[in-house]
Amino acid sequence: MQPTLQGGDARWYKRDIVWLSTWNLYKCSPGTILTFVSPRDPDAVHIKRVTAVENAIVRPEKRPELITDIPKGHYWMEGDNPEHRHDSNVYGPVSTSLVKGRATHIIWPPNRWQRLSK
Secondary structure, eight states: OOOSSOOOOSSGGGSOEEEEEOSSOSSOOTTOEEEEEOSSOTTOEEEEEEEEETTOEEOOSSOTTSOEEOOTTEEEEEOSOTTSOOSHHHHOOEEGGGEEEEEEEEEESGGGOEEOOO
C-alpha cells in the first residue's frame, strides 16, 4: 500500500502540506488521520491513521501474542508506511489528550489537492 501522504524529502515543496481541523478530535473513527504529540518524545509531532478506538482489541504487529485492549480516551494509531513504524505498534495506545488536529485535505502541492477520506 502506498502512503497516503508524501513526506520524508527534506525539501518542503516535495512534501504534502495538509489542512488541520481541531473540530471533533475526541470522537474519531478508524480511518481518520490525526496529528498528535509523540508519547515518547514531547518535541515530536506525528501524523498517523486511527485504526482502532476505545474498547477495541488489537494485536500489535511486532508482538501479536500481546493482545491489547484500547482503554477509554485512547486511539490505536498506525502509519501507512510499514518501513517507518513509529506508531502504536511501538508505543501503544495514544491518549486523546495528545491529539492536536485532524487532517482533512492535502493543500500542497497543487497537483495533489484532495480531500482525505477514510
